[in-house]
Amino acid sequence: MKKQIRIGLIGYGFMGRTHSNAYSQLDHFFDTQHVPVRQAVCGRNEEAVKEFAEKWGYASYETDWRELVKRDDIDAIDICTPNNSHAEIALECIKHGKMVLCEKPLALNGEEGEAMVKAIEESGLPNLVWYNYRFLPAVTHAKNIVAAGELGRIFHYRANFLQDWTISEDLPQGGAALWRLDAAAAGSGVTGDLLAHCIDTARWINGNIVSVSAMTETFIKERVHQETGEKQAVTIDDACSFLARFENGSLAIFESTRYARGHKALKTFEINGEHKSLSWDLHDLNRLSYFDHGVPSDRRGWSSIHCSDGDQPYAGNWWVPGLCLGYEHSFTHGLYEFMKSLDDPSAEKQYPDFRHALGTQYVCDAVLESARTGQWVEVKQS
Amino acid sequence: MKKQIRIGLIGYGFMGRTHSNAYSQLDHFFDTQHVPVRQAVCGRNEEAVKEFAEKWGYASYETDWRELVKRDDIDAIDICTPNNSHAEIALECIKHGKMVLCEKPLALNGEEGEAMVKAIEESGLPNLVWYNYRFLPAVTHAKNIVAAGELGRIFHYRANFLQDWTISEDLPQGGAALWRLDAAAAGSGVTGDLLAHCIDTARWINGNIVSVSAMTETFIKERVHQETGEKQAVTIDDACSFLARFENGSLAIFESTRYARGHKALKTFEINGEHKSLSWDLHDLNRLSYFDHGVPSDRRGWSSIHCSDGDQPYAGNWWVPGLCLGYEHSFTHGLYEFMKSLDDPSAEKQYPDFRHALGTQYVCDAVLESARTGQWVEVKQS
Amino acid sequence: MKKQIRIGLIGYGFMGRTHSNAYSQLDHFFDTQHVPVRQAVCGRNEEAVKEFAEKWGYASYETDWRELVKRDDIDAIDICTPNNSHAEIALECIKHGKMVLCEKPLALNGEEGEAMVKAIEESGLPNLVWYNYRFLPAVTHAKNIVAAGELGRIFHYRANFLQDWTISEDLPQGGAALWRLDAAAAGSGVTGDLLAHCIDTARWINGNIVSVSAMTETFIKERVHQETGEKQAVTIDDACSFLARFENGSLAIFESTRYARGHKALKTFEINGEHKSLSWDLHDLNRLSYFDHGVPSDRRGWSSIHCSDGDQPYAGNWWVPGLCLGYEHSFTHGLYEFMKSLDDPSAEKQYPDFRHALGTQYVCDAVLESARTGQWVEVKQS
Amino acid sequence: MKKQIRIGLIGYGFMGRTHSNAYSQLDHFFDTQHVPVRQAVCGRNEEAVKEFAEKWGYASYETDWRELVKRDDIDAIDICTPNNSHAEIALECIKHGKMVLCEKPLALNGEEGEAMVKAIEESGLPNLVWYNYRFLPAVTHAKNIVAAGELGRIFHYRANFLQDWTISEDLPQGGAALWRLDAAAAGSGVTGDLLAHCIDTARWINGNIVSVSAMTETFIKERVHQETGEKQAVTIDDACSFLARFENGSLAIFESTRYARGHKALKTFEINGEHKSLSWDLHDLNRLSYFDHGVPSDRRGWSSIHCSDGDQPYAGNWWVPGLCLGYEHSFTHGLYEFMKSLDDPSAEKQYPDFRHALGTQYVCDAVLESARTGQWVEVKQS
Structure with missing residues (x-):
């Protein structure tokens, strides 16, 4: 029952x-x-x-x-x-x-x-x-490959989340639909909205981030506030980039913006290890790009793995090989992991809980502090 | 109510x-x-x-x-x-x-x-x-662009549906799971299973097909039948390719197989007109490739339209720009068109009914006859 | 000396x-x-x-x-x-x-x-x-992989050569610059000009073609002749597609046209074998797409091999890994093979001689005859 | 004469x-x-x-x-x-x-x-x-589009130069072939070798860089020196990333490494403006990716311009549309600009001279200083 x-x-x-x-x-x-x-x-x-x-x-x-x-x-x-x-x-x-x-x-x-x-x-x-993005088959597959140690020593990590929907000066801020542009409601701009996703994925796959150097920018300085109808200073970060060092010695760059003309929701990551590399982007979310240096040298290349086969994470529960899943499936998979852990509370949790999310929050805090001070900032660990 | x-x-x-x-x-x-x-x-x-x-x-x-x-x-x-x-x-x-x-x-x-x-x-x-494939946003978008006459005179159409799941000789035929490999249950092999989809899309977008020259092949001649447990002759077509001429004067090639190593469900089409060309494939189903010769010559190129914006067919009912839909959404969209036509029976139907599907059946019949006879065959029109 | x-x-x-x-x-x-x-x-x-x-x-x-x-x-x-x-x-x-x-x-x-x-x-x-196209590193690499038997039984071959430069009705025919549009000088249209390249590559990689069913079309029926200044019937084929069967039992489709809007010189091929598949196109000529079914199932994907490493054919004589070669290098490599065979006449020739080119000519002849008669035509072997 | x-x-x-x-x-x-x-x-x-x-x-x-x-x-x-x-x-x-x-x-x-x-x-x-990379047709084309003001206000610039040839610990340093790994001969590692190229392209296209925050890393600390045969400390930077601000207010990230497994010579750039965006990479050097927000919303997408037409920079001097150029052509084009300016010394120079290269040197110096000090560094202007 x-x-x-x-x-x-x-x-x-x-x-x-x-x-x-x-x-x-x-x-x-x-x-x-x-x-x-x-x-x-x-x-x-x-x-x-x-x-x-x-x-x-x-x-x-x-x-x-x-x-x-x-x-x-x-x-x-x-x-x-x-x-x-x-x-x-x-x-x-x-x-x-x-x-x-x-x-x-x-x-x-x-x-x-x-x-x-x-x-x-x-x-x-x-x-x-x-x-939620953890739970797309290609992202989970990447996590599993890295967790198995297949990449060897990790040298580099890079991640973007690029959008272009706030470029127009006529876009207002605040109110029900646009609270993400209001620092009072959102806390920050792209850092909490977009980079937080990148940081969660990065920490899940590549471990703790120990220090960061960041810059932020607010390109449009004033916008009409939806609730007051008046022009007010924009207090969120429109764009944020940062350099980072991971606990495992790898170097990283992260970038996020709502001013990258041509990109709707381009969340990406790439990780380069001694033996293998992996990369992925949200606009083509069913595929994982995979480079294996162990392949004979004249056959090496980036492979595009269409993560829709039955032996890919979650994919076997849906359709048949070659048939794409979409964005919303990520939430169903996350919910599945949560329910599964209620079934068996002793098993290792495969989803981010408050404590893991706090670690991501600490990175966001360090990023915003670094952008304010112009200094490298050590990240508090959760 | x-x-x-x-x-x-x-x-x-x-x-x-x-x-x-x-x-x-x-x-x-x-x-x-x-x-x-x-x-x-x-x-x-x-x-x-x-x-x-x-x-x-x-x-x-x-x-x-x-x-x-x-x-x-x-x-x-x-x-x-x-x-x-x-x-x-x-x-x-x-x-x-x-x-x-x-x-x-x-x-x-x-x-x-x-x-x-x-x-x-x-x-x-x-x-x-x-x-169902008609109802993926990128495919419907392509249909609408062609229907608006934007391509001008049409010269070429080409379509594939490539799979690789029956290459092993050890795969049996027949029974509940594998009735598609049994001609008694399925009628034909890839022609009715895969090419029928390509033909439906083609006729919807580019009009009637008037004549065909086809070839078929059964690469594995005998397989164990799941119900009898005995080796029996395979009577379906494993692969089928055909040349075609459309009523509008354009030339076409169609190909389908379950022996194209590396392709899971690669349904594609491309249409080349005087002014524009369009192409699409199912492995990356959110995108439509679009070439517009009207663009100044030094800026011309194939554009990749990510059909996830609110002004793309169906997409606005789901999420926000840049977020992918998947395979199963096509059925929901088809059902939507059916229900909408119950709401307003006088409106033009946007889905394939029995009569349109009969036209596709006639093309399949002509293809199989041409493959049998080695002759060009005129296609009966529905 | x-x-x-x-x-x-x-x-x-x-x-x-x-x-x-x-x-x-x-x-x-x-x-x-x-x-x-x-x-x-x-x-x-x-x-x-x-x-x-x-x-x-x-x-x-x-x-x-x-x-x-x-x-x-x-x-x-x-x-x-x-x-x-x-x-x-x-x-x-x-x-x-x-x-x-x-x-x-x-x-x-x-x-x-x-x-x-x-x-x-x-x-x-x-x-x-x-x-010349044989001698691009990626094409030679493909030939070598197939020649080593790595693909196992071959099921499919497909090739295109798509251009769009003759769509305008105002383009004249004949004369020094446009003799390719004049059947008297060129013999045929796309069949001899473009398909001949595809057929040479195909025969080199996949062996003899034994039978064909073809169609041709002349989309623009009359053009001004450059030498006479008068409108004359166009006698070349503007487009030609054909089905083929190879001696090794594989099936093929070939297509060529100068009316594929958006394609400048899109010469392509793909070959699907039991164990591996390969594909390539001229617009991105340094890469070979490679699918190896021997890879564990959750790592399988099409790999993009950038054929610029020293262990790729010809590439080591030029620059360093990752640096592209271009179109004209194919001729230098072909000339190299010719000179090398003068150095050592006893070695197996790695270039097409008159006899091999005659075999390609026979396929072209059969294609044109099939298009004329509407029948499958057996190909004479050289 | x-x-x-x-x-x-x-x-x-x-x-x-x-x-x-x-x-x-x-x-x-x-x-x-x-x-x-x-x-x-x-x-x-x-x-x-x-x-x-x-x-x-x-x-x-x-x-x-x-x-x-x-x-x-x-x-x-x-x-x-x-x-x-x-x-x-x-x-x-x-x-x-x-x-x-x-x-x-x-x-x-x-x-x-x-x-x-x-x-x-x-x-x-x-x-x-x-x-030399300036002179590839796609890069020059990008420069011209930006110089014409078509992008409007510039928000972002990003560039990489990723290689993977020094990952092995067994690779020695120094000597004729490997002087690039010896700081005494090379001055720095990837900063002077690879990032200098990225910086030159960036400054040419997007103007002066005013401040940077950088990090460097030497992943392999000791290597045998070819000349002494002894293990010596490696003094070059194996990897270098930096954040930057341009004079025009745009934000940038740059990254270079010889430890990005899977990338041979992946030099890239992307620039995002108010109206348009452009991106490019060296592994597919004939193409420029181009996004034009002025296109009607349901037709917008990244276009792949194959810069091989006669109206593209330099391309008309070589072959015909669709046929690729390679790496070495960049030097010929640069030499052409130099000779052309000898023909007409009064015309604006289209190549980097000592003074422009000094500006790039100043950026490299600031990057290395920032990596040493952990501080943002103002860039001296040439």
Whole structure:
């Protein structure tokens, strides 16, 4: 008999949809003993939240998250609100004994994150942060290859997350749709929104980052704020690049921007080891580029592995070789890992929890500090 | 108030899963007045069909398709059985006044198909054949560009569907999993399985094919039959290539095989017109390659359009620019077109119905005849 | 002490330049005992031929090829004239005991070619036909891999040569620059000009072609002739596609056209064997795509081998790994093979001679006959 | 009547070959009034230098560069020796009134470079530094597009030069073949060897760099020195990455290494502007990737411009559209620009002279200082 995990979702924007899709799709494709149930969704606009509940099959809705968190018929809370509310909501969830699945980044900064980690670890409650890109088959495959030690000594890591949607000066900032451009709600710009993803992937695959030297820029200095209708200073970082050194001695460069004309969501990584190299990008997410120096010299080349075969991570649960998966599958796979760990709590967790996400938060903090001070900054470890 | 279309699904194999996914996903992402309801699924193995019903949320199940077809609480039958049963089931559905959504190809041959078209058109019942690849955003985008006349005179069309999964001599034929290798169940080999998809796409985009010259080959002559356990002659075509002329004067080559080492499901097309050219492949399905001769000569090149922006077909209903869709989305989009045409029966249908699929069947028949006779064959038009 | 081979070049158009470049470059990069000397160039326009001789360092010039052919200080004649003069000039060269390096195709048809082969073989004179594309490192590498039997049983071969330079109706035909559009001078259109290259490569790599079914088309029916200034019927084939069967049992499709908008000189081939597949295209000529099924299943993918390492054919004579070669290098490599075989006449020849080129001519003849008759045609073997 | 520029080449290693090829090829493909003459080559090993002279058609040779520099029959000296001799030789050339074509980098450091610039500018002698990559058609095309202002405001620049040839610990350092691994001869490791190329291209296309933050690493700490046969500390930088800010406000990241497994000579750049973006890499050097935001939104994509058409820079002097050029053509094009400026000294120079190369040297100096100090460093401007 399956054990139901009754989900209460807070926030029903873009991320609310991606998570709801995972709750809907999981048991069509994966077999776990614990299964999610769409119990309630919460949002301040009653009409809109009700419509969302109907569309996605949530059994009920709430307009006050504090009410949701208190409900006895909820086992786990999924936090999909702007970053500045993650800590407050999560702490309240923990107080009421709810598991927490929190949208990334964990918090506005390391200090907030530390409080969250402390509370959740003392409670013993299962917890996840939705760094979803790990769970694309090609990315997980890369992780597994590196974890097996196949690359030998690692020399280099590089990662980008390039977008171009904020180039126009006429784009406003703030409000429901554009809170990511408002530092008060988002904490930072591309650093927390985009680089946090790159850093999570990097730390998962290549270990801890020990020091960074960063620069940031705000290209458009003023934008109309959606809520006030007035021109206000833009306080987020539009672009951020940094140099880094990993604990394993490898060197890295990271770059993120919303001003790279022509790139919609170009998240990439490449890792160069003594024996092998790997690279990947989100625009062609089913493929892993793979270079194996062990191949005879006249046959060496970068191989494009289409990670859709049954022996690739997660792929065998879907279709047949050659048929592509898409973006949203990453959330279903992450949810699968979470449910699987409820099935067997003793197994090693294959998903990012609060503590791992705190490590990523510390890197973001160090990056922003380095950009402010112009100095190399040592990264605190979680 | 939404109007429910109660679906009875016959067959729950690979295609049963892709269609069920579409029924599950449609109203999470698309807004139609008519919406599918998973009413019943039918299969001969009771335990298995019951399990499928639970997993995919079908309200009931049947083990005899004739019983399902008679039920009053079913509005539409979805046929996902091997090709040799399509005609019989469809005719029975029509007799009972059910709409029919039939997996491709329509039938074993043109003669069977003609009877199906006659019956369904006399009944006036809505009908669809699941040529799903049309509905990938990049393919629909290509269709729209050609339909707008932007290419000018068309000179060339070429299409492949290359696989490599039957190269081993040890692979058996026949039975539940491998009926596609058994001519009795499948009607033909790659011609009906793979080329039919290429032909549907081609006819949709580039119009009628008028004549063909084909060759086929069966590379492995004998295989163990799964049901008898004995070595039997292989009667399907392992590979089929053909030259073709279109009604619009353009020349074409088509090729399909299950012996192209290295290709899993490489469905491609390219069309070359006076002013523009387009090409696409299924392994990188979010992109359309686009060449516009109207661009100044020193800036001309093949562009890679990542069809994930909101103004691309279907894409705006899913995520944000740059985020990939996958294979299964094609079925959801096809279902959307079907439901939309129930909402407004007077609008032009954007999906392949029995009559269009009959035209594709005629091309397949001509191809197989040409391969047999070594002659150019004129294609019957539907 | 080096042995000089004094070259007399007839024709100084595009091909005259590519060959002259090879004569100039050979001993800068390759070490052979026999070395070419630019002794004389021949053309009807004295001023132009004189200028060419100066520019390219030819010691002398002629305006009548019959005079050149008689000269005692010439060891080898290089024929770079339109196709309809190859036979006559070559036969005269043989009469005067000159080696012959003849631009492709060998002749207007098999009959002419047979006379040329007979004469040259009776004379025992060294002879070459300039099918240059063989000698690009990636193509030679492919040949060597197939010749070693690594692909196992061959199932498929496919090749294209796509251009788009004759789409405009305003382009005239005939005359010095456009004799390739005049069937009287060229013999055929794309068949002899482009497909002949594809056929040479195919036969070299995959063996003899035994039967073909072809279609041709002339899209623009009339063009102004440059010499008469009048509109005349176009008698060449603008496009030609054909199905083929090879002696080794593999199936093939070939396509060539000057109406594929967006492709400048897209010569391609792909070969699919039981164990491996290979593909290549001229627009990215330094790379060979390579698929090895022997790689563990979760690491399989198409590899892009950048054929610029020292252990790739010819590449070690040029620069260092990663640095590209270009189109013209193919001629230098072909010339190297010719000179090397003069150094050691007993070694197996690595270049196409008249007899091999006659085999290609026979395929072209069969293709054109099939297009005319609509029948499959058996190919005569050389 | 053509004016001969009699060249004296010092050094006949890899760079001596690339330059000699340019001297040999120039007037076969380009028409200038001033033309190079291979007058003399100089090297310490008489046998080897004599052989080189014969192979490449130099009229004479020398074994002492001081003798060469004094000769009256030499107009220009081409310096192809290790970096630590550039300044001394160049200053001596200037003293004897010779034009100087110097291999890059200009000098070991800015101080040396300043003396060279001062001397050559006071002399009024024409001078060039062989930053050859500028002259590949796709790179020049990119420069022209940016120079025309088409990109609008520039936001980002990024460039790599990745190799993998020094990963093995068994590779020795120093000596004739490996002086690039010896800081005494080379001045630095990848910074002067590889990043200098990236910086030259960047400054040419995107203007001055004003500040940098860098890190370097020496992965293999000790290697056998070829000359002593003993293990010695490695003093060069194996890898170097840096953040930069340009005068125009754009942000940049640069990375270079000889430890990026799988990359032979992957020199790349990408520039992102308000309206357009461009990118390129050396492994596929004929293509320029081009994104134009002015294209209607549903047709936007990265275009691959094959820069082989007659209206692309330099390409029309070679073959026909679609046919690739290679690495060595860059030197011929650079030489063409130099000779053209001798033809018309009043025209704007299209090649890097000593002063421009000094600017690149200053960036390298700042990068190395930043890596040493861990601080951002302001770049001196030339």
